[in-house]
Amino acid sequence: MSGRTTGLTPPEDSKAPVRHPDAPAPGETLGAHYDQCFGCGHQPGGLGLTTRAGEGVSVTAEFTVRTGHQGAPGLAHGGVLAAALDETLGSLNWLQRVIAVTGRLETDFVRPVPVGAELHLEARVDAVHGRKIYCSATGRIDAPDGPVAVRAQALFIEVRVDHFIENGRTEEIDAALADPDQVRVARAFEVNP
Numbered sequence: 001m002s003g004r005t006t007g008l009t010p011p012e013d014s015k016a017p018v019r020h021p022d023a024p025a026p027g028e029t030l031g032a033h034y035d036q037c038f039g040c041g042h043q044p045g046g047l048g049l050t051t052r053a054g055e056g057v058s059v060t061a062e063f064t065v066r067t068g069h070q071g072a073p074g075l076a077h078g079g080v081l082a083a084a085l086d087e088t089l090g091s092l093n094w095l096q097r098v099i100a101v102t103g104r105l106e107t108d109f110v111r112p113v114p115v116g117a118e119l120h121l122e123a124r125v126d127a128v129h130g131r132k133i134y135c136s137a138t139g140r141i142d143a144p145d146g147p148v149a150v151r152a153q154a155l156f157i158e159v160r161v162d163h164f165i166e167n168g169r170t171e172e173i174d175a176a177l178a179d180p181d182q183v184r185v186a187r188a189f190e191v192n193p
């Protein structure tokens with residue numbers, strides 16, 4: 001046991017999230033943070049999530065459940081739905097101009113999601129405490145006000161860009177560092193470049 005608290009309730013002295021002045025306007029589509037990302041990249045088996053900035057520090061996203069996303073016959077795999085929530089929550093980083101990774105993700109699976117359904121996700125940052133970003137998300141079936149299928153609460157931890165350089169496989173890190181578009185994205189997020 002690490003002795004680490006697993007609570008997802010923000011401490012009392014948490015602060016409200018701050019939308020970065022250069023954040024995309026509400027309604028604007030956010031691009032992929034990495035082309036090979038399973039969630040937002042352009043991968044054949046990936047989710048191909050399209051995410052848009054919302055009001056404040058919130059986003060919306062959609063993806064269609066395909067045959068390659070099944071767990072049980074005709075139904076989305078729970079891990080795929082958790083990945084969709086994780087990716088949507090991760091894209092909140094764009095609005096804060098912070099680099100952060102998932103530390104903890106707690107998911108409620110409320111109803112099964114059939115293949116062919118479009119999952120409409122909404123995520124927001126609830127509070128910030130130092131490097132810890134407390135956020136939540138909901139996924140609904142076939143419409144922004146459709147039946148709730150999944151809910152998540154998560155804790156993201158702010159990291160430096162070195163987190164990826166030090167931990168990622170050299171092959172992909174070298175390719176990313178040689179890609180001017182990828183370097184531009186990383187620089188835009190680095191708080192103290």
Ligand SMILES: CCCCCCCC(=O)SCCNC(=O)CCNC(=O)[C@H](O)C(C)(C)COP(=O)(O)OP(=O)(O)OC[C@H]1O[C@@H](n2cnc3c(N)ncnc32)[C@H](O)[C@@H]1OP(=O)(O)O
Binds near residue numbers: 004007033093130131
């Ligand atoms: C570029 C963005 C891509 C977005 C893609 C979608 C999001 C993702 O899927 S990211 C990939 C999945 N996540 C990961 O791979 C992260 C793996 N984990 C790690 O690298 C580390 O554990 C990391 C960075 C989260 C924390 O490590 P470290 O930087 O040493 O911080 P550490 O000192 O342990 O923790 C900082 C604080 O967070 C808390 N914390 C960290 N992890 C957890 C956790 N799992 N549960 C609760 N609290 C936690 C600590 O208790 C500590 O709190 P406090 O400041 O009050 O003492």
